[in-house]
Amino acid sequence: MFENLSDRLQRVFTQLGRKGKLTEKDVDEALREVRMALLEADVNFKVVRSFVARLRGRTVGSEVLDSLSPSQQVIKIVHEELTALLGEPSRLAASSSPPTVILLVGLQGAGKTTTAAKLALHLRKQGQQPLLVAADPYRPAAIKQLQLLGSQLSIPVFTQDGVKPPDLAANAIRQARSNGQSPVIVDTAGRLHIDEELMTELEEIKKKAPPTEILLVADAMSGQDAVSAAGEFQRRVGITGLILTKMDGDARGGAALSVKEVTGVPIKFVGVSERPEGLEPFYPDRLASRILGMGDVLSLIEKAQETFDETKAQELQKKMRSNTFNLEDFLDQMRQIRKMGPLNQIMEMIPGLNRLTSGAGQPSVDESDLKRIEAIILSMTPNERQRPEIIGGSRRRRIARGSGTSTSEVNQLLNQFKQAQQMMKMMAGGKMPKNIAGLFH
Amino acid sequence: MFGRFFRRDAKVDEGVKKTRSSFFGRISGLLGRTEITGELWDDLEELLISADVGVDITEEILGSLRVRHESGEFKSGEDLKLGLQEELIDLLKLEEHEAPPLLANGLTVVLVIGVNGVGKTTSIAKLGKYWSGQGRKIILAAGDTFRAAGAEQLEVWAERLKLPCVGSQQGADPSAIVFDAISAAKARGYDLVIADTAGRLHTKVNLMDELRKIRRVIDRHEVPSRSLMVLDGTTGQNGIMQASAFAEAAGLDGIIVSKLDGTAKGGMVFSIVADLGAPVRFIGTGETADDIAEFDPETFVGALFDTD
Numbered sequence: 001m002f003e004n005l006s007d008r009l010q011r012v013f014t015q016l017g018r019k020g021k022l023t024e025k026d027v028d029e030a031l032r033e034v035r036m037a038l039l040e041a042d043v044n045f046k047v048v049r050s051f052v053a054r055l056r057g058r059t060v061g062s063e064v065l066d067s068l069s070p071s072q073q074v075i076k077i078v079h080e081e082l083t084a085l086l087g088e089p090s091r092l093a094a095s096s097s098p099p100t101v102i103l104l105v106g107l108q109g110a111g112k113t114t115t116a117a118k119l120a121l122h123l124r125k126q127g128q129q130p131l132l133v134a135a136d137p138y139r140p141a142a143i144k145q146l147q148l149l150g151s152q153l154s155i156p157v158f159t160q161d162g163v164k165p166p167d168l169a170a171n172a173i174r175q176a177r178s179n180g181q182s183p184v185i186v187d188t189a190g191r192l193h194i195d196e197e198l199m200t201e202l203e204e205i206k207k208k209a210p211p212t213e214i215l216l217v218a219d220a221m222s223g224q225d226a227v228s229a230a231g232e233f234q235r236r237v238g239i240t241g242l243i244l245t246k247m248d249g250d251a252r253g254g255a256a257l258s259v260k261e262v263t264g265v266p267i268k269f270v271g272v273s274e275r276p277e278g279l280e281p282f283y284p285d286r287l288a289s290r291i292l293g294m295g296d297v298l299s300l301i302e303k304a305q306e307t308f309d310e311t312k313a314q315e316l317q318k319k320m321r322s323n324t325f326n327l328e329d330f331l332d333q334m335r336q337i338r339k340m341g342p343l344n345q346i347m348e349m350i351p352g353l354n355r356l357t358s359g360a361g362q363p364s365v366d367e368s369d370l371k372r373i374e375a376i377i378l379s380m381t382p383n384e385r386q387r388p389e390i391i392g393g394s395r396r397r398r399i400a401r402g403s404g405t406s407t408s409e410v411n412q413l414l415n416q417f418k419q420a421q422q423m424m425k426m427m428a429g430g431k432m433p434k435n436i437a438g439l440f441h
Numbered sequence: 442m443f444g445r446f447f448r449r450d451a452k453v454d455e456g457v458k459k460t461r462s463s464f465f466g467r468i469s470g471l472l473g474r475t476e477i478t479g480e481l482w483d484d485l486e487e488l489l490i491s492a493d494v495g496v497d498i499t500e501e502i503l504g505s506l507r508v509r510h511e512s513g514e515f516k517s518g519e520d521l522k523l524g525l526q527e528e529l530i531d532l533l534k535l536e537e538h539e540a541p542p543l544l545a546n547g548l549t550v551v552l553v554i555g556v557n558g559v560g561k562t563t564s565i566a567k568l569g570k571y572w573s574g575q576g577r578k579i580i581l582a583a584g585d586t587f588r589a590a591g592a593e594q595l596e597v598w599a600e601r602l603k604l605p606c607v608g609s610q611q612g613a614d615p616s617a618i619v620f621d622a623i624s625a626a627k628a629r630g631y632d633l634v635i636a637d638t639a640g641r642l643h644t645k646v647n648l649m650d651e652l653r654k655i656r657r658v659i660d661r662h663e664v665p666s667r668s669l670m671v672l673d674g675t676t677g678q679n680g681i682m683q684a685s686a687f688a689e690a691a692g693l694d695g696i697i698v699s700k701l702d703g704t705a706k707g708g709m710v711f712s713i714v715a716d717l718g719a720p721v722r723f724i725g726t727g728e729t730a731d732d733i734a735e736f737d738p739e740t741f742v743g744a745l746f747d748t749d
C-alpha cells in the first residue's frame with residue numbers, strides 16, 4: 001500500500017512505453033498514481049482533486065511526453081508543485097509594542113504544551129526572555145506539566161488559581177510588560193473546533209490578551225478531517241502560522257498540505273522528538289519528498305543520531321570538519337550503521353537507494369558485505385587505517401591475504417571509502433550529496 | 442458526532458452547534474433518490490476517503506458494489522447505501538476466536554499503549570470507571586514515567602474515581618511500577634490492573650523495546666495480560682502503521698478509538714481490523730470519565746453516514 005511513488009510511476013510508464021509514443025491518456029494513468037499517493041499520504045480529498053487538476057496542465061506538455069524518462073519528469077513536476085504549495089518558511093512576528101504574545105491553539109493531544117516549552121527554549125537561545133503561561137485549567141495536571149517543563153528549562157511559568165483563561169492571559173501580559181519579559185507564550189487547552197463553549201473562550205482570550213501570533217499546533221499524523229478543525233479555528237480566531245508536531249514519526253504528513261491550503265498561513269516550525277530542543281525550522285522541499293513517500297534523509301539522520309553514541313558523534317563531526325576521517329572511523333561508522341537496524345529499513349529511507357530494495361527484495365548491501373569490509377579493515381595496520389593513502393600495491397596484497405579477500409575487493413573498499421570521505425566533506429560543508437547510492441557501488 | 446449516539450447525560454447543549462459540511466446533507470439526499478449515477482459513485486468515494494477509510498479499502502468496496510450493481514442488485518440509491526453499509530460492517534466483524542472477551546475471569550493486567558497524545562490516560566480513567574461499575578476491583582499503575590506530570594495526570598483521575606494508584610518519580614522504570622502494581626493487586630485481592638504507559642512513536646526502536654520489556658516483566662507474574670492500544674480517531678493512514686508496530690511489540694488484544702466526538706470518523710479502523718484482525722473494543726467520545734462506549738460495528742458504520 002505504501003509503495004514508493006517513483007516505483008509506481010516507473011511501473012506505469014514501463015507498461016505504457018512499450019506502445020511507443022506517450023499520449024495524454026498515458027499521463028492520466030500516471031496522475032492516477034500521483035492521486036493515490038497523495039491520498040495515502042492523508043492529503044485532503046478536495047485538495048488532491050484541485051492539485052492534480054493543476055498538475056495536468058503541466059504534465060501533458062512536451063516536458064513529459066517527449067522526455068526520455070517520463071516518470072522522473074512527472075516526479076520532478078509533482079515535487080516542485082508540492083514544494084511551492086507548501087510555501088516558504090516564515091519567521092515569528094514580533095510586536096511593535098512589547099511584549100510579543102504568542103497564542104498556541106489546537107485539538108487535544110496535538111502537542112501544544114510540549115511545543116510551548118520548545119518555543120520558549122528556542123527563543124531564549126536567541127536572546128529573548130520568554131514567559132510561559134499555563135492557561136489550561138481543565139486537563140488534569142496540565143498546569144503541573146508546564147510548570148515542570150519551565151523549571152527544567154529555567155523559564156518562568158505564569159499561573160493563577162481559579163482565574164479563567166482570558167483574564168489569566170491578560171494578567172500574564174501585564175506582568176510581562178512590567179518585568180520586561182517577551183515573548184509571552186500562552187498554552188491553551190486542547191479543544192474541539194465544534195465545541196461552542198471552548199471556541200468562544202478562545203475568542204475571549206484573543207480579545208482580552210491580543211496575540212501577535214496565533215499558532216495552530218497540528219499533529220503530523222492527522223487524517224482527512226484536519227482541514228475541518230483548521231478551517232474552523234481560522235474562521236473563529238484567525239491563525240497566523242502552523243506548527244506541525246511529531247514529525248519524527250513515519251506519518252507522511254499530507255495533512256500539513258491540506259491545512260496550509262485551507263488556512264493559507266505559513267508553516268513556521270516542525271516538532272521532532274519530545275525533547276525541548278526538538279523544534280526545527282520548516283523545509284518545504286523535505287516535506288514534499290516525505291508526502292510523496294520519496295524517502296526522507298532527515299529521518300535517517302535522526303535515526304542515526306538516536307543510536308549513535310553522543311561522544312562518538314561529536315568526534316565524527318570534528319573529524320568531518322577537519323578532514324581527518326579515516327578508515328578506523330569508517331569501520332566505526334559501519335558498525336554503528338549495523339546497530340541502527342535492518343539495512344532494508346535504512347535503505348528505504350534514502351532516495352535512490354530505496355530502488356535497490358524493491359526489485360529483488362534483497363538489499364544489495366547486506367550483512368556479509370559488512371563482515372567483509374570489517375575483515376579488510378582489521379587486516380590493516382593502525383597506520384594504514386589512519387592514512388589509507390599510503391596503501392600501495394604490496395600492502396593491498398597483504399591485506400587481501402590477511403582478510404581472506406581479493407585485491408579487487410580491497411580496491412573496491414578503498415574507493416568506497418574515498419567516496420565516503422568526499423560525501424563527508426560535502427555534508428560538513430552543508431551540501432547534501434546527490435547520489436548516496438554510489439557509496440555502495 | 443458519535444457523542445450524540447453515546448452520551449448518557451444530556452450534554453447536547455443547545456449552544457453546542459455541530460458544524461457539518463453540506464456535503465453530507467447532499468449525500469443523504471442523493472442516496473435517497475432513485476437514480477444511481479456516476480456522480481453518486483464519485484460522492485461515495487469522497488465519503489469514504491474523507492472518513493479516512495483509505496484508498497485501498499475504498500476501491501475494494503466500491504469495486505465490489507459495482508459488481509453487485511451490474512448484476513442488478515441495487516434498484517435505488519437507498520439500496521446502494523444499504524449495500525455499502527453491509528460491506529463496511531462485514532469488514533469490522535471478527536470471528537469469535539479473534540475477539541475473545543477482553544478480561545479474564547480472575548486477575549487481569551491491561552496495558553494501555555499508543556503514540557503520543559492519543560488519550561491513553563483519559564481512556565484509563567474511563568475504563569476504570571466502566572469496569573468498576575461492572576464490579577471489578579481495580580488498581581491503576583502510573584507507568585508514564587517519562588512525560589512531565591505524566592504520572593500526576595493519572596493520579597488526579599485516581600483521586601476523582603477513588604481508585605488506588607501505584608505511581609513513582611519521573612524517570613523511574615515503568616516495568617517496575619507495573620510489576621509492583623500487580624504484586625499489590627495480588628496481595629490485596631484486586632482483580633484488574635490497568636497500566637498507563639508513556640506515549641511513544643512506533644518508529645522508535647528503543648521505546649518499542651521498552652514496551653516488549655514491560656510485557657515480559659508482566660509475564661513474570663504469570664497473570665493474563667492484555668494490550669489495549671489507543672488510537673486517535675483523527676489519525677490518518679498512519680494509524681495502520683501504528684497498530685501493526687504495536688501489535689508486533691506488545692501484542693494487540695484490542696483497540697480504543699478516541700476523540701470520536703469531533704468530526705473525524707475514524708475510518709482507518711477498517712484496514713486495521715480487516716488486515717490485522719485486531720478487535721476494536723471501545724470508542725471514546727469526550728474528556729470525562731463517562732465518555733466511553735463499547736464498540737458496535739453497526740452503530741459505528743451508521744455514524745459514517747450521519748448527517749445530523
